[in-house]
Amino acid sequence: MANRPYKIALNGYGRIGRCVLRALYERGAGAGLEIVALNDLADQASIEYLTRFDSTHGRFPGEVKVDGDCLHINGDCVKVLRQPTPEGIDWSGLGIDLLLECSGQYVNRAQGERFLRAGAPRVLFSQPMASEADVDATIVFGVNQERLSHGQTLVSNASCTTNCGVPLLKLLNDAIGLEQVFITTIHSAMNDQPVIDAYHHEDLRRTRSAFQSVIPVSTGLARGIERLLPELAGRIQAKAVRVPTLNVSCLDITVLTSRDTCADEVNQVMREAAASERFAGLIAYTELPHASCDFNHDPHSAIVDGSQTRSSGPRLVNLLAWFDNEWGFANRMLDVAEHYLHVINHKKDIP
Ligand SMILES: NC(=O)c1ccc[n+]([C@@H]2O[C@H](COP(=O)([O-])OP(=O)(O)OC[C@H]3O[C@@H](n4cnc5c(N)ncnc54)[C@H](OP(=O)(O)O)[C@@H]3O)[C@@H](O)[C@H]2O)c1
Incomplete structure (x- = not known):
């Protein structure tokens, strides 16, 4: 685990995006990840509302409030962005280690690389990419996470x-x-x-x-x-x-x-x-x-x-x-994200 939590952002804050955020908070203190920003097409009031109340998983077990461009969760500020394209956001300015792409709109390498060109250091996708050539690795946690290596920038969490x-x-x-x-x-x-x-x-x-x-x-x-x-x-x-x-x-x-x-x-x-x-x-x-x-x-x-x-x-x-x-997969997104960033931090390559 890093000395500081790794910083991540979410692109797409629907079923999977919201479950990822909530699953991280339900893991509680000591989690190795921190969500610093989320981007969706929705307005801030709807983002606050659907974070607090969820028909499937129940009420959020913590404090949720939007103030300005911050979604405050238990006192943390998650910056809320509303940009339809990767180029609309200065991802490097957010200081993130990893972007979790949860909109499902970016399915091949050319589309994924738009986030890299816009400053995201690396991307973990919440769906399988169109072909295996469209991604550096497809990971099923528990089976092949040892495939993650320092040089990879586009990784899929499969389905x-x-x-x-x-x-x-x-x-x-x-x-x-x-x-x-x-x-x-x-x-x-x-x-x-x-x-x-x-x-x-x-x-x-x-x-x-x-x-x-x-x-x-x-x-x-x-x-x-x-x-x-x-x-x-x-x-x-x-x-x-x-x-x-x-x-x-x-x-x-x-x-x-x-x-x-x-x-x-x-x-x-x-x-x-x-x-x-x-x-x-x-x-x-x-x-x-x-x-x-x-x-x-x-x-x-x-x-x-x-x-x-x-x-x-x-x-x-x-x-x-x-x-x-939803919940199982969102937890795997967090597992893979944390493991991937641990590998990056230790500059480990495929043996
Ligand atoms: N739900 C599951 O059980 C599940 C499980 C594993 C994997 N997945 C995969 O995860 C991905 C998302 O699924 P989901 O169920 O979370 O879908 P969802 O509930 O529809 O969420 C996607 C969110 O992304 C937003 N969005 C659309 N275009 C965007 C853009 N250009 N930039 C930023 N945000 C954008 C959508 O807004 P609008 O609604 O306004 O379009 C929506 O809020 C899909 O690839 C899906 O296959 C889903």
């Missing part, structure tokens, strides 16, 4: 689904061996869907009311996992549906294993991972009769529901893993 699925698939591949993988993401509604049918999305199904239907949507999950686990390339498929809930999602994962196994062995692999130091705080295991809302505000990347593991024959296994798509 919430990748953060859930990749550690579990890696564990199963290492312990048992995987031949084929099929995943269905069952995901709560997001802000790219309308409340009532409306235009403005090229994916026609995303023009439909988020709260009326279960809606199949496109997903890049299979390709996203292959970036992290190239040993499984060409052997993964995925589909996704959005469901009318506010938050918390799950992955329904089916694997064809390389050798005979059973549900008990798969659960044992997951139980051991949940108890391990490497996955502490990242993977949890339960057999209690849960429903999705039980995991609202849960910081884990994946909570394996062992009561739902099934096998059909000796090599086909299906398992279910829950994740809070």
